[in-house]
Amino acid sequence: MTSSPAEHNVVLVGAGHAHLAALRLFGINREPRMRLTLITRHALAPYSGMLPGVIAQHYSAAEAHIDTEPLCRLAGAELCIDEAIGLDLANRRVVCRHAAPIAYDSLSLDIGSTAGLQDIAGVAAHTVPVKPIDQVLLRIEAARGRILAAKGSARIGVVGGGPGGIEVMLALQHRLAEDLAAAGLDCTGLAFVVITAGPDLLPELPVGARRRIARILKDRNIEVRLNSRVTEVMAGAVIVNGCEEIDVDEIFWSTHAEAAPWLRKTGLALDARGFVRVTESLQSVSHHDVFAVGDIAAFAGRDLPKSGVYALRCGPPLARNLRRRVQGRPLQPFKPQRHVLYLISTGDRYVVGTRNGLTFEGRWAWRLKDWLDRSFIESFRSAAMDPAGLPKPETNS
Ligand SMILES: Cc1cc2nc3c(=O)[nH]c(=O)nc-3n(C[C@H](O)[C@H](O)[C@H](O)COP(=O)(O)OP(=O)(O)OC[C@H]3O[C@@H](n4cnc5c(N)ncnc54)[C@H](O)[C@@H]3O)c2cc1C
Structure with a gap:
């Protein structure tokens, strides 16, 4: 790729939540x-x-995806469908799986996270990882096919007590009940279990939200195994705490997030789990021409939750600082909000939510979530079709 001397090449790797928001602002x-x-x-x-x-x-896959093609057109960005597999930091180039290396003056990484699989025997061979999110639907669809082929006689487990795994389990339970009813079968042959190493589910949520989710899991006959660290996975079972065997036919793996392994070879400063350490201006602490946002970023001195909410919040400050770098102006700090709205869906058009320590639940909360989510997706579609109609956001100064 060539550019005129006056141009500043900004390369965004990964169409994660923060990059989508930033592209919209550049558009x-x-x-x-x-x-x-x-x-x-x-x-x-x-x-x-x-x-x-x-x-x-409740949605088609198309309804839950944002098309980067019109978004890139809107932002005047070149779209390269490829996978970054390395960085040449000295020569400022991204190494791609297929294309020739792509040069940058400023680089931003928003590549999400993967499920931590590495250390436990059998995890890679016998589980369905719930991350990265661009592969989760296909994997779950394959598992659903296997469960239906067994005519609904299956024990289904989620390993991990975070919101992603619990939402997946509740949604899958709802879907399988409908699938089996449509096939003239009942769902009494299905059993569900959540297995977590910690003493609580959803430790990052206030206690009120945890209690509500625990009650719902009980009402839905989902067994919860706390203080149960999976130490080995085999076909059809997991071993917990080194001794007890739990039978599970389908195992969804949703433990702590980890970073893509290729980052370890780049020379970027990483934290112990391989995430890119960034300053409050979202720049790598070791390479100021590299930014990192969303799950892949590790903020120095403050551990933010790995969530789409925080990833999205990084979009406007990232756009602002990339713009300022191009203009040669000083960058500004990102001050993430302490309190965010969490809405956890339970699969049956029902939501448990929390904000500022308060918790709530109901069908009305599902309707709120549905409206917020659809409006969010629609804001990208209408932006791509009619950029002139959008208000200028104050955050993008
Ligand atoms: C089932 C599930 C439900 C969830 N629900 C919620 C929720 O309701 N609310 C919430 O706040 N969080 C939720 N999360 C967490 C949320 O998904 C993540 O925190 C969020 O997606 C992180 O966003 P991100 O911008 O870091 O990257 P992501 O949204 O993960 O996007 C990364 C993108 O980068 C691309 N990519 C990755 N590697 C490369 C590469 N090497 N080269 C090129 N492209 C690459 C991928 O294709 C992907 O599209 C959920 C997670 C799961 C698994």
Whole structure:
């Protein structure tokens, strides 16, 4: 790729939530000297908030994805469907699986996270990882096919007590009950279990939200095994705490997030789990021409939850700082909000929510989530079709 000397090459790797938000802002207000490129594995980027709704069949897969093609057109960005597999930091180039290396002046990584699989025997061979999110729907669909082929006689387990795994389990339970009823079968042959190493489910949520989810799991006959660290996985069973065997036919693996292994060879400063350590201006602590946002970023001195909500919040400050870098102006700090709204869907058009320590639940909360999620997706579609109609956001100064 060549550029005129006056141009500043900004390369975005990964169509994660923060990059989608940043592209939208560049589309509303283009930066004249900025030459933008997005490298992403797939043109369609999943929106995590709606994925459990796709599993439960409240949405089609298309409804829960954002098409990066019109978004890139809007932002004047080149779209490169490829996978970054390395970085040449000295020569400022992204190494791709297929294309020739892509040069940058500023680089931003928003590549999400993967499920931590590495250390436990049998995990890679016998489980369905719930991350990365661009592969989760296909994997769950394959598992659903196997369960239906067994005519609904299956024990289904989720390993991990976080919101992603619990939402997936509740959505899948709802969907399988409908599938089996449509096939003239009942769902009494299905059994569900959540297995977590910790003493609580959803430790990052307030106690009120945890109690509500625990009650719902009980009402839905989902067994919960706390203080149960999976130490080995075999075909058809897991071993917990080194001694007890639990029979499970399908195992969804949703433990702590980990970073893509290829980052370890780049020379970027990483934290112990391989995430890119960033300053409050979202720049790598070791390489100021590299930014990292969303799950892949590790904020120095503050551990933010790995969630789509926080990833999205990084979009406007990232766009602002990339713009400022192109303009040669000082960068500004990102101050993430302490309190965010969490809405956890339970598969049956019902939601448990929490904000500022308060918790609530109901069908009305599902309708709120549905409206927020659909409006979010729609904001990208209408932006791509009619950029002139969008308000100029104050955050993108
Ligand atoms: C089932 C499920 C439900 C969830 N629900 C919620 C929710 O309701 N609310 C919430 O806040 N969080 C939720 N989460 C968490 C949320 O998905 C993540 O925290 C969020 O997606 C992180 O966003 P991100 O911007 O870091 O990257 P992601 O959204 O994960 O996107 C990363 C993108 O980068 C691309 N990519 C990755 N590697 C490369 C590469 N090497 N080269 C090119 N492209 C690459 C991928 O294709 C992917 O599209 C959920 C997670 C799961 C698994």
